[in-house]
Amino acid sequence: MKKREFLGIGIFFIVTGLFMLAIGYFYISSNDYWELKENGALADGRVVKYQLSDKDDNGLQFLFLPFAYIAYQTIEINDYWVTVEFIDASGDTHRFRNDFVLSSSQKSLKSGLKVYYDSQNPSRAIVYDFFYFYGVPLVLTLLGIFMVFMGYVAVKS
Numbered sequence: 001m002k003k004r005e006f007l008g009i010g011i012f013f014i015v016t017g018l019f020m021l022a023i024g025y026f027y028i029s030s031n032d033y034w035e036l037k038e039n040g041a042l043a044d045g046r047v048v049k050y051q052l053s054d055k056d057d058n059g060l061q062f063l064f065l066p067f068a069y070i071a072y073q074t075i076e077i078n079d080y081w082v083t084v085e086f087i088d089a090s091g092d093t094h095r096f097r098n099d100f101v102l103s104s105s106q107k108s109l110k111s112g113l114k115v116y117y118d119s120q121n122p123s124r125a126i127v128y129d130f131f132y133f134y135g136v137p138l139v140l141t142l143l144g145i146f147m148v149f150m151g152y153v154a155v156k157s
Contacts, residue, residue: 041119083095
């Protein structure tokens with residue numbers, strides 16, 4: 001390949017990598033989890049209701065990962081929105097619909113959920129899930145760094 005072609009590929013990789021890093025940062029900064037974990041209270045929760053989700057409801061989670069969206073559309077997987085119940089520090093019971101879906105393999109999970117909630121407004125709550133909060137941003141960050149690095153190598157060659 002000519003040096004000029006490597007330059008174009010390198011710039012493409014750098015821009016794509018920076019875009020992935022920006023998405024990872026946006027994902028972390030727009031998530032209520034971090035604020036609730038730092039300033040909220042922790043309670044044990046349990047699933048009280050499963051509702052079969054419409055694939056259109058959760059399709060936006062694959063907006064930036066087209067290959068995963070295509071795979072998701074071609075494999076029949078039943079996903080469930082869950083309603084979670086927890087008891088706050090004052091003894092009041094609260095219910096909320098979780099923002100992410102559980103796959104059919106996780107449906108057996110009924111109790112023992114960590115729920116972070118706002119002690120001033122307990123209806124603002126979220127279930128802790130390691131992959132949802134750390135996995136997605138970590139994958140985006142690592143891919144972004146890799147893409148920027150590969151772009152740098154292509155530009156310098």
